[in-house]
Each structure stands twice: as structure tokens, then as C-alpha cells.
Amino acid sequence: MLTVKGKCVFAGIAIGPMALFHRSTISTAAHTIENVEAEAVRFHSARKKAISQLQDLYDKALTRVGKEQAAVFEIHQMMLDDPDYIEAVEDTIRANSINAEAAVDQASKKFADMLSTMEDTYMQARAIDVKDISRRILEVLSGGIGVDFTKYNHVIIAADDLAPSETLQLDPDKILGFVTSEGSTNSHTAILARTLGIAAVVNTGTALHTDVDGKTAIVDGYTGLVYIDPDEATLTKMQQKQAESLAYKKQLEDMRGKESMTQDGYKVELFANVGNPNNIPQVIMNDGEGIGLFRSEFLYLEHNDYPTEEEQFEAYKKALEGMKGKKVVIRTLDIGADKKADYFPLAQxxxxxxxxxxxxxxxTRPELFKTQLRALCRASVFGKLSVMFPMIISSDEIDRSKDILQEVRNQLDKEGIAYDPNMEVGIMIETPAAAIISDELAKEVDFFSIGTNDLTQYTLAIDRQHTGLDKFFNPHHPAVLRLIKQTIENGHKAGIWVGICGELGADLELTEYFLRAGIDELSVSPPAILPLRKKIRSLNLSQK
Structure with a gap:
């Protein structure tokens, strides 16, 4: 029996024969071209055909996985129109007098390497997108037809990685699961796998070869373990776990429409974390009671220029209308040198x-801030909007932020533009500094939302994205938990509500601790809502 471990993508159990994933071989060897302009035209012809193929995939994805997940193929079309990418291929063809296949391959490696070395996991995951669009062009240039998916039937696929377009073509009724040696849990491929409900483990670091073909395999999407050619004891154990998993999912369905309340009457609000308005259907589908974190920076990362006030207004309005009067907490721009857009001049x-x-x-750039705040204020009349400032470490920062917000409100008054004057204004508690002086900060705002991801890394002085330090990274560290408890207590003393919007909010091992500490709200990824509600409803805080 061979056992490998990777990162969990979808919490399911798959048992069945394994099949190694095969792609057609495409030559990207460089050879000299006499007519470089004709070769550039050949590249553009292939690029346009690739864009047309992506439009077909988008249309197919709409019916299979919905608009939110289909958007990846719109993004891929935009990437194929990106001037930097096009220029890199054209320049390589002309400067080196080489064929389009070699130029595309070189440009793909350049951009993929650049993205994969970024510290932001979202940007790292975009490396596979660059490889995907480049391979599509290469397939067109070579006259290839891509992967033949009809030969994969009731198997667990083993691959180096899967592109989003490849994952979309997996049939959940025929593909039991997949395991990849590379990949990221933040990639579009992982997101599609979760949406399709395919048990998957990625980034095992172990490349599988033809000797695994046909062998029985088990993918444990709960632990990230993959068993190949398991012994009888392991097979029996995992079959039982699979049956328990199916029973558990049935219990989760029974949680829909029920209150997030303990057996002794302690009520908690269960909200969702989202990246854009297209995530709203997923919030509704998972019975979210509101949105506790709307990451507005995605508006900036997905644009080729600064999003205008009108573009932001429409996005915020769409989110509010989609939530039909439920609370929507929108975090103002949280972008930095590790998470940047080309048009955003930030020094390395x-x-x-x-x-x-x-x-x-x-x-530092108040005009940029005012544009976003104007859009937020204007949208506030379409629902229950709360504004949240990230990375606050002092009362002075709160005062300056609220002063700019008041300037915006004054200007809107002059222009006769409506907004909600009672809109809540809160801050994220993400640093030990903010947690320690939370008694002072609580006097200035309407609510706290504890960002446990950053709070943990700053408290422990460990980069949470540094995989080499995983054995030292302990999100349950007593120092982190004390800072969270202290923040909750100080918030309540000042009469404001306190929530958690970081990953620890979905950690079922800490749910009872948070409730006993007095947390008012937990905001988690939409799929984590029902398991968290089940956990909350199982608790009785009156019992020690």
C-alpha cells in the first residue's frame, strides 16, 4: 500500500480504480522562422480561436456550475487579451525569429513563474490559469484536440495538475475523484471541484506514474490522505468512513432553515465570507444569515484599471439586493505589495x-478612498450595509478614516444623493496592537470583526503562507485565543457586537470556546455554514 498526503479540496471519500491522466504531447521546441510577421499573425489567429473556445466553455459552465464558477472562462478570455501577455509572445517571436509554439511556451513559463513566487495565495493560484490559456493556444497551433474524457469512467484521476477547463469536463457521475501532485486549494480547479462535489486532494508533492493505472485507490477529502492499493483493513475502515460521510451530509441538509442556537438558547449569527457579488447564490444555497466579509479588493484585482465609482456602486448594490435585507459587511480596500494589480503603482x-x-x-491616497466610500454610501440605501476598515492599529487611524467618510457624506448631502446615515462603521482586529487596545478602539466604532488569519501570523511571528513553517504554526496558540477573548470582552463592555471572519471561525474544535467567550457572529466560507450550525446546535453552554 502506498500512502501520500496532500491538501483537502472537497470533504468527501472516493473509492475506486485509479487512472493516470493523459494529455496530447505538444512540441514547443524552438526553430528559426524566416517571416516573423507571418508567425505573429499565426499566433493571433490561434489566440482568437482559443478565445472562441473559451466562450463555448463559459456557456457550458453556466448550465453546469452557475455564473459564479463560469466566470473563470471569462477571466481566461481577458487574459488572452492582456497586452502584457500578447506583447511578451510577439516580442519573443520577433526578437529571436522563432516559432509561435516556442514563444508561447516561454511567455507562459515567465508569467507562471512570476505568479507562483508571489506571497499572496490568490495570485499564486493564477499561475495555473496562465498555463491553461497557453496550452489552449498551443493545442490550436498544433492542430490538437485536447484531452479525450470519454475514456475516464468511474475512476479516480491522478495528474500533475488539472486546468479549470479540464476540471469542468469531469462528469461527477463518472469521475469518482482526483488527486494531483501540484495545485492549490485556492485555484479555480479546486473551486470547480468543490462546486461539482468531486472528492479531491491536491499538492501531494508525489508524482504518480503508469504503475498506478487500474489499482484500487482511496481519496480521503477530510484528511488529505490518498491510499493506493490499500490493504483489507484500510479498505474496510474507509468504506465505513464513506458511509458515515454520506449520513453526515444528510444531517447537514436537515440544518437548513434552523436557528444557529445552542441547546440552552445562546444565539449566534452565521454569516459568509465572499469575494464578489457572484458568490451570493452560494451564500443563499448554504443558508447564510448575512455576509460578514465582502472582500472589495477583488474589484481591483479583476480590473485592468481602477474600478470607477459607478462600477463599485453596481457591485455593492448587487450584493445588497441579492441578500434581500440581510446584513452585508463590506471591507474597504485591502490590497498590498503582495497582492497588486499592474495599474496600481506599489513598490516591491x-x-x-x-x-x-x-x-x-x-x-495615503484619500482620493482613492473617497471613490470607494462614495460608492458604498450610495449603495447603502439598497440594503443593510456595514462598512469595515482593515488593518487598524490605532484610534488615530479610525478618526482619520471616519473624517474622510464624513467628508464624503457632506458632499453627497450637497449633491442631494441619498445614503443610509445610520450605516454601521466597524474595524477588523488583525494585530496584537489592535487587540491589546481594543478597549479604546471599541469606543470609536459600531462593531469589531476579528481577522484571525493575520492576527495569528502577527502574534506568532510566523508567515502563514510559509509552508516550511507549518510545524511551528499553531492557530490554537493560547496567546491567539487570549487576544480573541480579550477583544470580545472589551467590545461588549463598550456595547458593540463582535464577530470573527478569519479561518478559525470555521474551526469546529474552537466553536465552543468562541461561544463561551461571548462571540456574537461567525463569518465563514459558505460551505462551512451548515457544519458550523450543526456544531452550535449540539452545544449546551450551561453544562461545564
Missing amino acids: EENPALGLRAIRICL
């Missing part, structure tokens, strides 16, 4: 986590 920093980011950028 040795330690971006401690650099110019989030509220520091907004206070």
Missing part, C-alpha cells in the same frame, strides 16, 4: 505583510 517590499497595505494605502 521585502516584507509586504508589514508594509504599505489596506487602510495605510487608503489614508
Whole structure:
């Protein structure tokens, strides 16, 4: 029996024969071209055909996985129109007098390497997108037809990685699961796998070869373990776990429409974390009671230029209308040197986590901040909107942020534009500094939302994205838990509500601790809502 371990993508159990994933071989060897302009035209012809193929995939994805997940193929079309990418291929063809296949391959490696070395996991995951669009062009240039999916029937696929377009073509009724040696849990491929409900484990670091073909395999999407050619004891154990998993999912379905309340009457609000308005259907589908974190920076990362006030207004309005009067907490721009757009002039920093980011950028560039605040204020009349400032470490930063917000409100009054004057204004508690003086900060705002991801890394002095330090990274560290408890207590003393919007909010091992500490709200990824509600309803805080 061979056992490998990777990262969990979808919490399911798959048992069945394994099949190695095969792609057609495409030659990208460089050879000299006499007519470089004709070769550039050949590249553009292939690029346009690839865009047309992506439109077909988008149309197919709409019916299979919905608009939210289909959007990846719109993004891929935009990437194929990206001037930097096009220029890199054209320049390589002309400067080296080489064929389009070699130029595309070189450009793909350049951009993929650049993205994969970024510290931000979202940007790292975009490396596979660059490889995907480049392979599509190469297939067109070579006259290839891509992967033949009809030969994969009731198997667990083993691959180096899967592109989003490949994952979309997996049939959940025929593909039991997949395991990849590379990949990221933040990639579009992982997101599609979760949406399709395919048990998957990625980034095992172990490349599988033809000797696994046909062998029985088990993918444990709960632990990240993959068993190949398991012994009888392991097979029996995992079959039982699979049966328990199916029974558990049935219990989760029974949680829909029920209150997030303990057996002794302690009520908690269960909200969702989202990246854009297209995530709203997923919030509704998972019975979210509101949105506790709307990451507005995705509006900036997905644009080729600064999003206008009108573009932002429409996005915020769409989110509010989609939630039909339920609370929507929108975090103002949280972008930094490790998470940047080409049009956003930010200097490279040795330690971006401690650099110019989030509220520091907004206070440094007030006109940028005002544009977003105007859009937020205008949208506030279409629902229950709360504004949240990230990375606050002092009362002075709160005062300056609220002063700019008041300037915006005054201007809207002059223009006769409506907004909600009672809109809540809160802050994220993401640093030990903010947690320690939370008694002072609580006097200035309407609510706290504890960002446990950053709070943990700053408290422990460990980069949470540094995989080599995983054995030292303990999100349950007593120092982190004490800072959370202290923040909750100080918030309540000042009469404001306190929530958690970081990953620890979905950690079922800590749910009872948070409730006993007095947490008012937990905001988690939409799929984590029903398991969390089940956990809350199982608790009785009156019992010690």
C-alpha cells in the first residue's frame, strides 16, 4: 500500500480504480522562422480561436456550475487579451525569429513563474490559469484536440495538475475523484471541484506514474490522505468512513432553515465570507444569515484599471439586493505589495505583510478612498450595509478614516444623493496592537470583526503562507485565543457586537470556546455554514 498526503479540496471519500491522466504531447521546441510577421499573425489567429473556445466553455459552465464558477472562462478570455501577455509572445517571436509554439511556451513559463513566487495565495493560484490559456493556444497551433474524457469512467484521476477547463469536463457521475501532485486549494480547479462535489486532494508533492493505472485507490477529502492499493483493513475502515460521510451530509441538509442556537438558547449569527457579488447564490444555497466579509479588493484585482465609482456602486448594490435585507459587511480596500494589480503603482517590499497595505494605502491616497466610500454610501440605501476598515492599529487611524467618510457624506448631502446615515462603521482586529487596545478602539466604532488569519501570523511571528513553517504554526496558540477573548470582552463592555471572519471561525474544535467567550457572529466560507450550525446546535453552554 502506498500512502501520500496532500491538501483537502472537497470533504468527501472516493473509492475506486485509479487512472493516470493523459494529455496530447505538444512540441514547443524552438526553430528559426524566416517571416516573423507571418508567425505573429499565426499566433493571433490561434489566440482568437482559443478565445472562441473559451466562450463555448463559459456557456457550458453556466448550465453546469452557475455564473459564479463560469466566470473563470471569462477571466481566461481577458487574459488572452492582456497586452502584457500578447506583447511578451510577439516580442519573443520577433526578437529571436522563432516559432509561435516556442514563444508561447516561454511567455507562459515567465508569467507562471512570476505568479507562483508571489506571497499572496490568490495570485499564486493564477499561475495555473496562465498555463491553461497557453496550452489552449498551443493545442490550436498544433492542430490538437485536447484531452479525450470519454475514456475516464468511474475512476479516480491522478495528474500533475488539472486546468479549470479540464476540471469542468469531469462528469461527477463518472469521475469518482482526483488527486494531483501540484495545485492549490485556492485555484479555480479546486473551486470547480468543490462546486461539482468531486472528492479531491491536491499538492501531494508525489508524482504518480503508469504503475498506478487500474489499482484500487482511496481519496480521503477530510484528511488529505490518498491510499493506493490499500490493504483489507484500510479498505474496510474507509468504506465505513464513506458511509458515515454520506449520513453526515444528510444531517447537514436537515440544518437548513434552523436557528444557529445552542441547546440552552445562546444565539449566534452565521454569516459568509465572499469575494464578489457572484458568490451570493452560494451564500443563499448554504443558508447564510448575512455576509460578514465582502472582500472589495477583488474589484481591483479583476480590473485592468481602477474600478470607477459607478462600477463599485453596481457591485455593492448587487450584493445588497441579492441578500434581500440581510446584513452585508463590506471591507474597504485591502490590497498590498503582495497582492497588486499592474495599474496600481506599489513598490516591491521585502516584507509586504508589514508594509504599505489596506487602510495605510487608503489614508495615503484619500482620493482613492473617497471613490470607494462614495460608492458604498450610495449603495447603502439598497440594503443593510456595514462598512469595515482593515488593518487598524490605532484610534488615530479610525478618526482619520471616519473624517474622510464624513467628508464624503457632506458632499453627497450637497449633491442631494441619498445614503443610509445610520450605516454601521466597524474595524477588523488583525494585530496584537489592535487587540491589546481594543478597549479604546471599541469606543470609536459600531462593531469589531476579528481577522484571525493575520492576527495569528502577527502574534506568532510566523508567515502563514510559509509552508516550511507549518510545524511551528499553531492557530490554537493560547496567546491567539487570549487576544480573541480579550477583544470580545472589551467590545461588549463598550456595547458593540463582535464577530470573527478569519479561518478559525470555521474551526469546529474552537466553536465552543468562541461561544463561551461571548462571540456574537461567525463569518465563514459558505460551505462551512451548515457544519458550523450543526456544531452550535449540539452545544449546551450551561453544562461545564
